[in-house]
Amino acid sequence: MARTKAYDKDKALEDAMTLFWAQGYTATSVQQLLDVMSISRSSMYSEFGNKRDLFVEVLSLYFSLTNELIDAISRANDPAEAIRKFYEIGFVQQSDTLLYRGCLLVNTILELRDVDNELSLIAAQYFDEVEKALVNCFQKCASSGTLHPRHDPEILASFFVTVIKGMRVVARQIPSEDYLRGVIETALTVFSGSRENNDEQVV
């Protein structure tokens, strides 16, 4: 006996994600959210609780979109392939609009660390999932021999995750066509390097 909703919850959540993604949590007002979500004030509060709860759901939705990424990493048979797949899916295959938006998780980690640490940690933990997948991949590659024993899987994963985070910062600055490619290709050369003349590093 109920009236049908005039809005689509999934669609509304997606639109909220887009706005939070662009403007950040603090700078995005509820009124702006209502506008892009095409939802009434009352419906938003009854459906999502409040602005903060909505953001938590948005983070969850955003992370669910990275499943494709994690799967690709898990399936890779050599380390360079894993990274290339990552880059391919996360950067090349993105439309400019999405690419230039950067990463909601990175944005959130930075924005809310000293404002709402709980939210910041949620974002950080989601990103850690990606790092774990990379560690697993590299460990698997080490076992199968496609990763040179000189490389530590964990350190290697932390390196690439950090590079990706940096690239998400750069992406938001709307870099030239080849900028990110140069970065990732340079990063990939760590696989082909020898370390002989690197023993006396002390820093």
Place this chain on the structure above:
Amino acid sequence: MARTKAYDKDKALEDAMTLFWAQGYTATSVQQLLDVMSISRSSMYSEFGNKRDLFVEVLSLYFSLTNELIDAISRANDPAEAIRKFYEIGFVQQSDTLLYRGCLLVNTILELRDVDNELSLIAAQYFDEVEKALVNCFQKCASSGTLHPRHDPEILASFFVTVIKGMRVVARQIPSEDYLRGVIETALTVFSGSRENNDEQVV
């Protein structure tokens, strides 16, 4: 015939920087600024104009602190030394408090890109100064032979700047003692690598 100020402008600006650095531009209220700056509302507005103008001055102050960094880069004679100096000054020599604060420029680039692009661009341009210094250094090294001709100075600089940006994101997550060191040491191996088996990269 004037009364002496009860506040120290430089000190006040520094304190404002600290707060903006931690909380970001949007989430920091004028009242919070007055509290940490130990300045009256009237004095703040007559001295700095408004919140936005104050932030512009804060960005300028922040950038002036990187002069030491840029000098160190400029003086370096080989590329690895430049990067190590950068890491040493910008990360190792920092107190935990400062290190975990991340980078105000990176934070600002991300936070304000779609909120106040003008401010975001100021931050981005400051960071570009660092990148230029790195390019110059690498070009100099290429001339003097301490940089292998296989490396392109600009691409190499873009790589390390991106790594640094990523490391600033990571730093704000309060990483373990050795995390950042592992990242930078891995990044440095791009200098020692050969590229022979890397010809068929197509991505």
Place this chain on the structure above:
DNA sequence: ATTATATTGGAACGATCGTTCCGGTTTAAT
């Protein structure tokens, strides 16, 4: 057609936002 229920738009809440303004206070120079 009636009933029941969920959705809706909009008014209203107190709190806080950035900013302006003014009267009182302080102090350096006359």
Place this chain on the structure above:
DNA sequence: ATTAAACCGGAACGATCGTTCCAATATAAT
């Protein structure tokens, strides 16, 4: 001691913040 200039505290501005509430509306089931 008087004057002039600058600082200071705080009230007040309108605007916006996130949230709550309610009456009106719309629709699925009876």
